Amino acid sequence: MTNARKNDRRCIATGAVLAPNAPALRLVLDPQGRPGFDIRGELPGRGAWVGANPADLEKALEKGNLSRAFRQDVSGPEDVEAFITSVRHHLGQAVLARLGLAQRSGALVTGFEKTREILKGAQAALFVTASDGAADGRQKLCRVITAKGEDLPILGCFTGEELSRAMGVSNFIHGVIKKGKPAEAMAMEMARLGGFRVINPFSGE
Numbered sequence: 001m002t003n004a005r006k007n008d009r010r011c012i013a014t015g016a017v018l019a020p021n022a023p024a025l026r027l028v029l030d031p032q033g034r035p036g037f038d039i040r041g042e043l044p045g046r047g048a049w050v051g052a053n054p055a056d057l058e059k060a061l062e063k064g065n066l067s068r069a070f071r072q073d074v075s076g077p078e079d080v081e082a083f084i085t086s087v088r089h090h091l092g093q094a095v096l097a098r099l100g101l102a103q104r105s106g107a108l109v110t111g112f113e114k115t116r117e118i119l120k121g122a123q124a125a126l127f128v129t130a131s132d133g134a135a136d137g138r139q140k141l142c143r144v145i146t147a148k149g150e151d152l153p154i155l156g157c158f159t160g161e162e163l164s165r166a167m168g169v170s171n172f173i174h175g176v177i178k179k180g181k182p183a184e185a186m187a188m189e190m191a192r193l194g195g196f197r198v199i200n201p202f203s204g205e
Contacts, residue, residue, distance in 0.1 A: 009049040012069040013059035016051070023052035023191035025087065027060065027069075035066055035077060037087050039094060046070055052091075053195035054084050088196040095193050096158065096166035098186045099128065099177075103167040107182040110167075110175040112137055118176045119144045119152075125183035126153045126176065126190075130160035131201060133173040138202065141174060154200040155190060 009018040018024045026038040027048045038047060048069035050060040058080055059065065066074040077083040102108040108128070109118050118124050119141060127145065129138050138156075145152045164172040177183045190199055 011051045011056060011060070012048045012065050013050050013056040018049055018051065021188070023188070023195055024049050025052050025057065025192070027066075029070060029074065033072070033074060035061065035074065035083075037083075037090060039090050051195070052192040054088075057084055057087065084196075088193075091189070091193040091196060092158075095155070095186070095189045096162065098182070098189050099163065100166045100168065102177050102182040102186065103169070105182055107180055108167070108175050108177050110169060110172060112141070112174055115174045115176045116141060116144055118178065120148075123178045124152060124176050125179040126155060126186060128155045128163065128175040128177065129202070130158065130163055130173050131156055132159045137174065142202070153187065153190065154202065155186075156200050156202050157193075157197060 009020075009022075009024060010016070011018055011024070012027075024041075026041040026043075027035050027050060028038045028043050028045060030036050041047070048060070048066070050056050060069075061076040061080050061083065063075050066076055099108065103110075109115060115127070119127065124145075127141065129141070142154070145154075158166075160172055163175075164170055177186060193199065
């Protein structure tokens with residue numbers, strides 16, 4: 001995606017200018033003129049931007065907003081709720097794919113003891129924990145984060161099976177992504193997904 005395209009984004013639902021680092025979705029038209037979701041924001045042709053949340057997306061999918069954005073007669077999807085559900089699913093898959101890349105690049109450290117050691121230091125950028133993991137272990141690691149006075153992002157909305165499959169490991173429960181480009185890319189994907197589902201269901205434990 002070019003800088004020009006990043007800097008020229010206005011939500012077709014609200015009219016608000018979307019900052020380059022703001023979580024946003026790009027809509028495009030398929031060959032039949034039907035709206036679709038451009039997960040990477042890189043497909044050729046005219047696109048329309050919308051804030052990454054269900055309310056803005058639902059409004060953006062109204063016929064009038066789509067037609068104005070694409071400067072032609074465009075009808076919204078027949079089942080708007082199914083479209084939004086599909087977007088939510090693809091955003092979740094994008095986060096899991098980023099985790100797989102982080103694993104293969106060496107940016108993701110797994111296992112309770114290794115995770116705790118990284119959390120104690122200054123390298124941690126993101127704590128990853130399975131939604132169905134034992135509460136005791138998760139809470140011990142969260143206390144390490146709290147003791148440092150840090151507001152470390154926590155990804156806890158996926159099951160151990162989902163995380164294990166994404167990373168090509170077995171029995172994943174806890175892990176941490178170290179600071180660097182993989183963590184920065186993950187932060188953007190999480191911000192978009194966070195508009196559609198709770199990323200950290202353990203907040204306030």
